[in-house]
Amino acid sequence: xxxxxxxxxxxxxxxxxxxxxxxxxxxxxxxxxxxxxxxxxxxxxxxxxxxxxxxxxxxxxxxxxxxxxxxxxxxxxxxxxxxxxxxxxxxxxxxxxxxxxxxxxxxxxxxxxxxxxxxxxxxxxxxxxxxxxxxxxxxxxxxxxxxxxxxxxxxxxxxxxxxxxxxxxxxxxxxxxxxxxxxxxxxxxxxxxxxxxxxxxxxxxxxxxxxxxxxxxxxxxxxxxxxxxxxxxxxxxxxxxxxxxxxxxxxxxxxxxxxxxxxxxxxxxxxxxxxxxxxxxxxxxxxxxxxxxxxxxxxxxxxxxxxxxxxxxxxxxxxxxxxxxxxxxxxxxxxxxxxxxxxxxxxxxxxxxxxxxxxxxxxxxxxxxxxxxxxxxxxxxxxxxxxxxxxxxxxxxxxxxxxxxxxxxxxxxxxxxxxxxxxxxxxxxxxxxxxxxxxxxxxxxxxxxxxxxxxxxxxxxxxxxxxxxxxxxxxxxxxxxxxxxxxxxxxxxxxxxxxxxxxxxxxxxxxxxxxxxxxxxxxxxxxxxxxxxxxxxxxxxxxxxxxxxxxxxxxxxxxxxxxxxxxxxxxxxxxxxxxxxxxxxxxx
Ligand code: PEP
Ligand code: MG
Numbered sequence: 001x002x003x004x005x006x007x008x009x010x011x012x013x014x015x016x017x018x019x020x021x022x023x024x025x026x027x028x029x030x031x032x033x034x035x036x037x038x039x040x041x042x043x044x045x046x047x048x049x050x051x052x053x054x055x056x057x058x059x060x061x062x063x064x065x066x067x068x069x070x071x072x073x074x075x076x077x078x079x080x081x082x083x084x085x086x087x088x089x090x091x092x093x094x095x096x097x098x099x100x101x102x103x104x105x106x107x108x109x110x111x112x113x114x115x116x117x118x119x120x121x122x123x124x125x126x127x128x129x130x131x132x133x134x135x136x137x138x139x140x141x142x143x144x145x146x147x148x149x150x151x152x153x154x155x156x157x158x159x160x161x162x163x164x165x166x167x168x169x170x171x172x173x174x175x176x177x178x179x180x181x182x183x184x185x186x187x188x189x190x191x192x193x194x195x196x197x198x199x200x201x202x203x204x205x206x207x208x209x210x211x212x213x214x215x216x217x218x219x220x221x222x223x224x225x226x227x228x229x230x231x232x233x234x235x236x237x238x239x240x241x242x243x244x245x246x247x248x249x250x251x252x253x254x255x256x257x258x259x260x261x262x263x264x265x266x267x268x269x270x271x272x273x274x275x276x277x278x279x280x281x282x283x284x285x286x287x288x289x290x291x292x293x294x295x296x297x298x299x300x301x302x303x304x305x306x307x308x309x310x311x312x313x314x315x316x317x318x319x320x321x322x323x324x325x326x327x328x329x330x331x332x333x334x335x336x337x338x339x340x341x342x343x344x345x346x347x348x349x350x351x352x353x354x355x356x357x358x359x360x361x362x363x364x365x366x367x368x369x370x371x372x373x374x375x376x377x378x379x380x381x382x383x384x385x386x387x388x389x390x391x392x393x394x395x396x397x398x399x400x401x402x403x404x405x406x407x408x409x410x411x412x413x414x415x416x417x418x419x420x421x422x423x424x425x426x427x428x429x430x431x432x433x434x435x436x437x438x439x440x441x442x443x444x445x446x447x448x449x450x451x452x453x454x455x456x457x458x459x460x461x462x463x464x465x466x467x468x469x470x471x472x473x474x475x476x477x478x479x480x481x482x483x484x485x486x487x488x489x490x491x492x493x494x495x496x497x498x499x500x501x502x503x504x505x506x507x508x509x510x511x512x513x514x515x516x517x518x519x520x521x522x523x524x525x526x527x528x529x530x531x532x533x534x535x536x537x538x539x540x541x542x543x544x545x546x547x548x549x550x551x552x553x554x555x556x557x558x559x560x561x562x563x564x565x566x567x568x569x570x571x572x573x574x575x576x577x578x579x580x581x582x583x584x585x586x587x588x
Contacts, residue, residue, distance in 0.1 A: 001221070005234040007211055009185075009225075010474050012196045015205030016248040017183025017225040018241070019160035021217055021234075024168075031143070034104040044098050044105040048091070051105075051145040055085045055138060080134045085142070090116065106146040113139050157181065162223050164213050167472070173198045174283075183225040185211055185232060190480070192460035192510050193472040197302075200532060201283045203256070207232055208474050258534050259290040265536050266295075267529075267543035269522065269551075275543050276528035277536055278336070280508060281326075287533040288329055297333035299530020300395070300456065300508040301326065303379070304340045313340075313375045319382035327386050334391050336456070336506075336530075337383055338435070339376070339408075341365045341397035360470060365398025365435075370407055380408075381415050387427035394430060395456055400438040405451045408432070437461035437509070442490035445497035455498045456530070459509025463487055482511045483567040485559075488520075492559060495524050506530050515542045516571040519578060522548050523555025545578050 036044055063078035084090075090112065097108040117135065120128050157180040164185040168176070173184070173195060184206035189195040191208075199206045205227035211217050217234055224233040224244045233240060267275040278299025279291050291298075306314045306322055314322070327335050343364035356362035369376040383394055396408055409432060419426050434451075436442050437458030449455065459482050464471040466487050469479035481487070491507075498505045504527035511517050513531030518539065521529065531539065554574055561567050 001235050003235050003237045004240055005216060007209060007232045007234065009207035009209035009211070009230050009232050010190055010477055011227045011230040012184070012186070012189070012191045012193075012206040012208050013200040013204060013227050015183075015203070015225075015227045016244055017160075017162060017205040017227070018244060018248065019162040019182045019223060021164050021185070021219060021221045021223045022157065022161045022181075023214055023217065023219045024163055024165035031106050031110050031147070033107045036098075036102050036104055038102060041099055041102065044103075044108075045095055047146055048094060048098070048105040048109065051142050052085065052091060054145055055141045056082060058141070059085060059138075080131070081138050084131070084134055084138045106143055109139070109142060109146065162225060164211065164217055164223075166213075167193075168195055173202070183223075183227075185209075185213070185217070185223070185225060187211070187213060188474070189472050190474060190477060192464075195472075197280075197282050201281075201286070203534075210474065256286065256290070256534075258537050259287060259294070262290070262294055262537040262540075264294065265540045267540045269543060269546050269548040271547050271549055273522075273548040275522060275526070276506075277540060278334075278506065278508075278528055278530035279533045279536065280530050281533070288326075291533060291536075292330060292333070294536075295333065296533075296536060297330055297391075298326065298335040299506050299528060301335060301337045302341065303337055304342050307340055307342055313372075313378075316378040316382045319379055320385050323383055323386035323392070327388060327392050331388060331391050334393060336393040336395050336433070338395040338397050339366070339369055339379055339383075343368045360464065366396050366404045366408070367398065370404060373411075377411060377415065380411055381419070384412070384415055384419060384426040384430060385424060387430045389427045389429070392427060392430055393433060393454065395433045395435060396452075397435045397458070398438060398461070399434045399436070399448070400440045402444065402448055402451060405432075405434055405448060409451065435461075435508075436490075436494045437465070439466050439490055442494045445494045446500070449497045449501035449503055452503065454504050454506065455494055456506040456508045457491060457494055459487070459491075459507060459511035462490060462509065463511075466490060481564045482509075482514075482517070483571065484564045485561060485567065488559065488567065491521075492524055495526060499525060504528065513539065515539065516568075516575045518542060519546050519551040519574045520555050520558055520571065522546055523551035523553070523558075525552075542578070545581065 059078050059082045063082065094105070094109050094112045097103070097112055098105055101108065113135070117132055120132050159180065160182040161180055162183040162185055163176055163181050167186050167188040168184065181204065183204060184199055186195070186206070186208050187210060189208060196206065205225050207225050207227050207230060209232065211232055211234070217223065222235055224236050224240070226232070226244070233244070236244070265277055267277050269275065278297050279287065280300040280302070281287070281298055282302045282305050306319060323337055341364070343359065343362065363371070369379070380394070383392065386392060394412070396405060399405060412432065416426065416428070431453035433454035433456055434441065434448055435458045436445060436455050438461065441448060442462065445455070460471055463469070463480055463482050467479050467481060467484060469476040471480060495505050506528040507521055507526050508530040512521070512529040513535040515538070518529070522543070529539065558567055558570050561570060
């Protein structure tokens with residue numbers, strides 16, 4: 001193969017990774033029916049038993065590792081699968097089919113599986129439909145083992161491995177992240193996709209692009225991922241390899257070290273104005289200790305993590321435990337719990353096989369919650385029970401209409417009455433906010449602001465919906481632009497409406513962590529920036545070099561610019577200005 005094939009890519013998670021590619025195809029098994037003589041049926045049953053025992057053992061071991069690495073909620077994903085893999089009724093039906101039809105184990109397994117899935121797909125019970133995803137995960141493993149198709153050692157690849165595939169689910173990322181996987185290469189799922197967010201939480205370098213997976217890039221090929229400059233080098237020569245090894249050593253700082261070393265995360269502008277900083281959390285555990293030490297609260301806690309760790313709605317008690325744990329850990333610092341943002345392109349296949357032609361514009365966020373009232377109520381109840389005065393905030397995702405806020409507030413009031421009747425304590429004044437991430441919400445921010453206690457601008461979605469550019473699709477990534485004047489206008493409208501109604505505004509999308517945008521956000525009057533924990537130290541320092549009065553003038557100037565290029569130019573000039581603290585006025 002040609003050496004040093006360089007392919008441009010979209011950086012998803014910073015860092016440099018060097019390893020052997022492991023191409024993960026969407027599994028499609030070629031299973032043929034074979035007639036088995038009566039005397040050899042026992043061998044088939046033995047093969048089934050062995051695969052089953054091995055699958056259970058692997059799942060248990062992965063579960064224990066996940067608990068150690070990420071914490072108890074991660075274990076739930078595997079609990080459901082262990083239960084399915086241990087289902088003796090299903091196992092006995094396969095054995096019966098092997099004996100009755102005198103056929104090979106994998107064919108009997110596949111046929112029994114098809115019957116089960118068919119039954120579940122027709123079921124009206126969302127719980128049962130949700131199980132399909134887990135059943136498929138278990139059956140893929142069972143069939144791989146029976147067919148002798150390996151995907152590396154499930155307990156860990158024996159050398160640093162770069163996983164390449166179309167896209168990985170958050171659950172897969174978590175499972176593989178601990179198996180000597182040092183990098184991810186995907187064809188879909190950009191930096192703001194949920195996959196990207198989880199990969200970054202784990203601190204693993206990743207890029208997205210068109211790499212010819214399966215053709216140019218095959219299993220076993222040596223690969224370098226440059227998640228800093230956005231490049232992939234397939235089959236690097238010795239010199240390139242050496243250069244990148246050196247670079248990896250220089251640039252690779254474990255994300256946690258940045259926080260470990262930080263002394264303060266107070267973001268005070270040169271003129272004394274303080275900008276509140278907060279952290280976005282997806283995976284509990286890793287960063288909490290340092291955030292608490294540094295006095296930084298949680299600006300966005302994506303509770304859907306609890307859902308996809310389990311692949312089902314966690315019940316009220318599980319949620320209560322998870323929420324009160326984090327609230328207590330951070331008290332008295334604020335913790336903003338966002339209600340489940342399920343559906344859309346991020347979790348479509350987890351929602352019981354519902355097919356949507358256009359999932360990003362489909363059943364997502366608050367829409368799913370309001371249509372699944374029982375689950376929504378249990379989530380709000382768990383949140384209220386976990387609230388203690390002053391530090392828990394509830395945030396509603398994907399608001400596109402005021403009725404969604406009103407319905408949520410009504411539910412909250414109803415639950416409060418029930419809690420009072422049952423003498424269960426909660427924070428009477430728990431604050432409720434709306435995510436502003438759909439253009440209709442930004443355009444109507446003036447009257448939404450009358451209903452809630454705060455706004456949180458989700459730029460990841462606001463950009464995709466304003467620019468009609470899928471946040472996970474690299475073919476349209478050039479249109480996905482947070483600096484487009486249309487996006488900036490919606491942000492400005494939102495902040496203005498909030499402040500006119502006396503409520504604060506957080507920016508919690510990935511744009512909040514971009515230094516180039518900080519002078520603009522500060523100039524527009526944003527109250528809080530919530531970002532990935534590793535970006536906080538750099539941002540606190542950066543803000544201390546900005547004068548908020550200058551930033552205000554700068555924002556006014558940016559708002560007059562007529563295209564994204566001009567905005568980007570102005571932002572990078574401002575960036576240089578702040579960096580070098582040039583004398584004279586601010587970018588007149
Ligand atoms: C956003 O859309 O900017 C956001 C913070 O929410 P998520 O990335 O979880 O969709
Ligand atoms: Mg969003």
